[in-house]
Amino acid sequence: MAGEADEKKRRGRGAEEAAVQGQEFAVKKHARYPTHSQVVGRHGMKVGGPASLRRPNDVARDQDASLEIPRRKAMLLSAAFLFERAQNAVSMASQSKLGRLAAGHGTFSSVVVDLTRLYLANRSRITRAVCISLLVALVHRVSHAVSEQKAASAHDAAQRAARRGTMATDEEKPRAKVALNREFLRSLMRLLRICVPGWRSREASLLLSHSFFLVLRTLISLRVAEMDGAIVKSLVKGNGKEFLKRILGWMLIAVPATFTNSMLSYHQAQLSLKYRTRLTQHIHDNYLSNLTFYGISALDDRIKNPDQLIAVDVSKFSNSLAELYSNLAKPILDMTIYTYSLSRSVGGEGVVFMSLLVQLSANVMRVLTPPFGKYVADEARLEGEFRFQHSRLIDYGEEVALYGGHDAEKDTLDKGYFTLIKHVNYILRRRFYHGFMEDFVIKYFWGALGLLLCSVPVFVKMPGHVAMNMGDRTESFVTNRRMLLSASDAFGRIMFSYREIMELAGYTSRVASLLDVMSEIRAGRFQKKLVSSSGTEGNEAMLQGRGTVHESEDITFIDVPIVSPNGDVLIRALSFSLKHGDHLLVVGPNGCGKSSLFRILGGLWPVYGGTVYKPPFHAIFYIPQRPYLSRGSLRQQVIYPDSLRQMRARGVTDADLLSMLKILGLEHLVELYDEGWDAEAEWRDVLSGGLQQRVAMARLFYHRPKYAILDECTSSVTLETEKVMYDNAKALGITLMTVSHRRSLWKYHTHILQFDGQGNYVFTMLDAERRLRLEDEREELEVKLRQVPELERRIQELEASV
The missing domain is CATH 1.20.1560.10 (ABC transporter type 1, transmembrane domain)
Incomplete structure (x- = not known):
């Protein structure tokens, strides 16, 4: 008990000494601290002045302010000295259990005052440290994001390399989720x-x-x-x-x-x-x-x-x-x-x-x-x-x-x-x-x-x-x-x-x-939903393969599969050769691969195997059954896809174009409009099917390619017009490759490629006259065979009547 009394006396004397020192320090500071009446305003004008020229409230407020500032300073300094003495007392009392309990009952306000003094004294340093910490955190986050982006890019590149040269179904690649992620960036x-x-x-x-x-x-x-x-x-x-x-x-x-x-x-x-x-x-x-x-x-x-x-x-x-x-x-x-x-x-x-x-x-x-x-x-x-x-x-x-x-x-x-x-x-x-x-x-x-x-x-x-x-x-x-x-x-x-x-x-x-x-x-990588009939391992392996294509004057297919984009294998290995100057007729039932062959030849479909030798793209011209008529002038329909500048660069004039139309009986189209060759119209609606096919043939005469693919391009014209088309095309040195069921076209070709619709084919020379005779004989026999049941029934009737 005596020790505790001595400790309390020491604390009281320390507090009194701190108060006295604080008051003395405040009196010294007051001599240098300006009063409110002497403070200069924001606009350079003195706020204070003689009391006689100012309002009584302002004078009283300035006097109170002049006394309040030293008083607050003295209170703050006294509190500071008291806090220091309290710290010493707490450190001494911490040696005993009672001292630790006394320290636990210290006032919270003194701690706040001390922390405030510490913060105000080191405000600039603390602010600088916080800014540096935030900057370091930002740099770390950016570097982490960059590293993740690089890793993601490398992963995506590895996946693309793994998928290269393959065809995927819809289930193999789910739709990417739209979000703010690395893929979006x-x-x-x-x-x-x-x-x-x-x-x-x-x-x-x-x-x-x-x-x-x-x-x-x-x-x-x-x-x-x-x-x-x-x-x-x-x-x-x-x-x-x-x-x-x-x-x-x-x-x-x-x-x-x-x-x-x-x-x-x-x-x-x-x-x-x-x-x-x-x-x-x-x-x-x-x-x-x-x-x-x-x-x-x-x-x-x-x-x-x-x-x-x-x-x-x-x-x-x-x-x-x-x-x-x-x-x-x-x-x-x-x-x-x-x-x-x-x-x-x-x-x-x-x-x-x-x-x-x-x-x-x-x-x-x-x-x-x-x-x-x-x-x-x-x-x-x-x-x-x-x-x-x-x-x-x-x-x-x-x-x-x-x-x-x-x-x-x-x-x-x-x-x-x-x-x-x-x-x-x-x-x-x-x-x-x-x-x-x-x-x-x-x-x-x-x-x-x-x-x-x-x-x-x-x-x-x-x-x-x-x-x-x-x-x-x-x-x-x-x-x-x-x-x-x-x-x-x-x-x-x-x-x-x-x-x-x-x-x-x-x-x-x-x-x-x-x-x-x-x-x-x-790059030749496609993703197409496959048909159910192609879901076998053999077909999938074929779809994953790629053949080779070489440029040549002639056309040669060596073990080339004919595969549709949906994976339906039409011909597993097609081989034939066609030289420039020979003319090929392709026949067969619908869906057997006739048009598919020409799509591969024109570069529209990929080559899944074998070897293809073919002329460059510009040397092959394609005319479908329903010709494409572009938006533009009449001249543009004939020279498509060339422009007027390209036509003149080739040395072709409007008179040359008119001569081509005269061959096909289309010269009246120029005279039909006042603008002549510059007339523009919706040609698909203006021209009939037969006129459209004749315009497409005039387009062939203008371009004069080495090879021409004619896919049922004479189905809407007369036999006389068809003869003019083919005769003039052969006279221009164009090798014809025709898809047609019309027997009247056989005589214009030297070879025939026939598909049976079951994955088999025959490629051979075409003797048009002999084939026509055989076809005529076959048709006669078919007619007779269709009459056999009627003849047999008649025989039975005669036998019964006899």
Whole structure:
């Protein structure tokens, strides 16, 4: 007990000594500490002055302030000395159990005071350490993301190498999920390299100019916030002259502000247009090269509607990308500048605390945000399917009408439409709930945090800041409130942009998938759903193989399988040889591989095995049963696909074209229109089937290839016109390869390739006269055989009657 009494006496003497030393120190400091009446205002005018010239309330307030400052200093210093003495006492008492208990009952306020002193003394160092820590964390996160991206790219490259040269079914490769992942970043960077090919491109110049106006807009907004505070301050002070001056300055700054807004809108529209132009040109270059367009539609199942991808999705991607740059760059810049300005006004601690709360709520919102990117991709896919159903009805309108299938087609269209509408309604409901949550958090929760932050200079005296009067406090509050609203709006736009990023991810996925499929098709890799009859190991092994193609003057097939794109093997090993000058007739039942042979010869279908020797692509000309008539002039129908410039480069004139038409009896077409050769019309509707086939033959005479593939190209013309066509084609030195069932064409060919429809074939010389005689004899015998049952019945009747 005596020890405890001595300890209490020592504590009392220490506290009294600390109070006396604190008062002495405060008296010394008071000689150098200015009073409130001597403080110089923000505008260079003394706030204090003679008491006789000032209001009594102001004089009393200044006197109280002059006495309050030394008193507060003395109290703080006394508390500091008391805290040091208490620390010594606690360290001595900690040796015993009672001392530890006494230390546990120390006041919490003294600890807070000590921590506050420590923080204020090392504020700059702590701030610097926090910034360095955040920077290190950001660098670590970026490096980790980069390493993951490299690993993912290497993994994707290994998978593509493993799949090279194979055909996959629909189950082998599931549809990729649309999300903000490494695949999205890889696809987006690939498209960005197309949209902005280099820093010297026009697009890069537009981006730099756009960025300049974004920075200018932020600086103007910051200046407007300061001017708003100054205007409100002049209102509070009742200074009309100052108020009018501030209003005039506010009107003057509106000129560059509105000009900047217009330039931002103009740059955004131009960027969208430039992006779309770059992407469309790149896609057209690849889509219309090496027969890629045919491979997408006939040899591959992954892209169902390339027309919508090129015409619609590319446009939406370009608009979304241009808007996203403005909607992200401007808010990020605003947040950076406004946060720095707010930290100077209200202190960095409040900004950091508010940022942590905002980041926490933003993370919660991000977790609860639906996958809008996947929704957008699915909606675009359903839109494309619905559009494809309508275009299909247009293409097969005649067949549907003849079958009376309008009710069935209506059911199909209604099903596609209501599937789309169901998905759109689902998206609208998800957007409703997400928008409710987003608006509440961004507008009200963050707004309440902002009001608390703006009130800090009013209720709390910041270190290093002089005391403010009513006008200064009002100006500070209005300015901070305006900057906080701008910063909150910027953060809100960043949060809203997450949904825009998800939508951009959907468009990016669809456009990038088109580019990926085109790349694989150009490399000879296809994915087609196989028919059930081809699901054997032998057929699958054949589909995975690749033959060799060599350029030659003659045509030779050596053990080449004829395989359709869906995996149906028509001929397992076809071998024949045709020299230039020989003419081949291909016959057989439907679906036996006649047209398939010519598709392989024309390079439309891949060679799955064996060896093919054939002339170059430009040396083979193809004329189908239903000729293709392009949109253009009458001259264009004859010289297609050449242009007028190419025609003149070949030394062909309109008179030469007219002579070709006269051979086929088509010279009246030139005289039918006043424009002559330059007349344009919808030629498919104007010309009948027979006239179309004759125009296609005139096109053959113009190009004069070495080989011509004629696929039932004379089915709608008379025998006299057919004779003129073939005689003139042979006279031009064109080797003819004909698919036809007309016996009248046999005499124009030297060889025959006959398929039986069971996977077998016969290739031999063709003696037209002998074959005609044999065919005539065969037909006579068939007629007689059909009469045998009737003859037998008649014989039985005669026998019965006898």
